Amino acid sequence: MVVIDLTENFAKIGEDVDFSGEYKLDDGLLPYPNAKLVRVKVHFHISYNKPNVKIEGVIGCVVQGYCDRCLEPINRQIDLPFCQIFYKDSSDEEDGYVYSESRLDATKAVCDEIVLSLPGSLLCKQDCKGLCPKCGTNLNQRQCDCDLSRENAFSVLKDLKF
Ligand SMILES: [Zn+2]
Ligand SMILES: [Zn+2]
Numbered sequence: 001m002v003v004i005d006l007t008e009n010f011a012k013i014g015e016d017v018d019f020s021g022e023y024k025l026d027d028g029l030l031p032y033p034n035a036k037l038v039r040v041k042v043h044f045h046i047s048y049n050k051p052n053v054k055i056e057g058v059i060g061c062v063v064q065g066y067c068d069r070c071l072e073p074i075n076r077q078i079d080l081p082f083c084q085i086f087y088k089d090s091s092d093e094e095d096g097y098v099y100s101e102s103r104l105d106a107t108k109a110v111c112d113e114i115v116l117s118l119p120g121s122l123l124c125k126q127d128c129k130g131l132c133p134k135c136g137t138n139l140n141q142r143q144c145d146c147d148l149s150r151e152n153a154f155s156v157l158k159d160l161k162f
Contacts (some may be wrong), residue, residue, distance in 0.1 A: 001023070001105065001107050002021065002023055002040075002042065002105070002106040002107045002110050003103060003104070003105050003106070003107070004019055004044075004046065004055075004103075004104040004105075004106055005102060005103065005104075006046070006048065006053065006099070006102045006103070006104055007102050009046055009047070009048035009053065010048060010102060012048070013048055013049070013050055014047060014048070014049055015047060015048075016045040016046070016047050017045070017046045017047070018043075018044070018045060018046075019042070019043075019044040019045075019046050019057075020041070020042065020043045020044070021041070021042050022039055022040070022041050022042075023039070023040045023041075023042070023110075024037075024039065024040070025037055025040050025107075025110070025111060025114070026111075029111055029114045029115055030063065030065070030114075030118065031115075031118060031120060032063070032065045032066075032068075032121075032122045033065075033066075034065060034066060035063055035064065035065030035066070035122065036063070036064040036065065037061060037062070037063060037114075038062040038063065038064050038075075039061075039062040040059060040060065040061055040062070040110065040114070041059075041060040041062070041077075042057065042058070042059050042060070042082075042106075042110065043057050043058050043060070044056065044057035044058075044082070045057055051087075051088035052085050052086065052087050052088060053085070053086040053099060053104060054083075054084075054085050054086075055082065055083070055084050055085075055086065055104075055106065055109075056082065056083045056084075057081075057082050057083075058079050058080065058081060058082060059079070059080045059081075059082050059110055059113055059114065060077045060078070060079050060080075061077065061078045061079075061080065061114060061118065062075075062076070062077045063075075063076055063077070063078055063122065065122050066122070067122060067123055067124035067128055068121040068122055068123055069123060069124075069128045069129070069130035069131070070124060070128050070129070070130050070131055070138050070139070070140055071131065072124050072138070072140075074122060074124055078118060078119070080113055080114065080117045080118070081117075082109075082110070082113050084097060084106075084109050084113075085097070086098060086099045086104055086106070086109075087099075088100075097109045124140070125140075128140060132144045132146050132148070133148070134146040134148065
């Protein structure tokens with residue numbers, strides 16, 4: 001639960017108050033198979049602009065999983081920018097996040113951001129070459145001898161001995 005105490009903000013209207021925290025959130029937020037959301041680290045600047053609260057900062061997701069292309073294990077922090085207004089619960093605001101009294105529960109907003117903003121695939125590096133579809137060699141580590149350019153029906157026919 002990402003819960004923030006606003007007492008200090010109420011005393012400093014319009015000023016930024018720093019907030020940091022580490023949380024364990026549900027692995028199910030990740031779009032990657034067999035991946036774990038080890039930790040979520042947030043660093044926020046929170047400002048109270050009566051009656052609403054603005055939170056701006058970064059959500060760091062520490063993810064443990066496997067590269068989509070080469071299947072190598074990955075342990076990495078993915079930082080997502082975050083900026084959201086929280087409305088006082090007595091306001092008429094219907095879509096949007098709310099808080100009441102001095103307690104602001106940002107769990108849903110943080111989870112929503114993770115679901116919406118994480119990249120669709122997990123890669124060990126942007127230009128990962130993946131595995132050879134024929135022999136399974138990790139092409140980031142070495143080149144295999146498979147000739148993939150001839151992988152078609154015609155080449156199979158050509159190799160038959162008459
Ligand atoms: Zn990879
Ligand atoms: Zn190969």
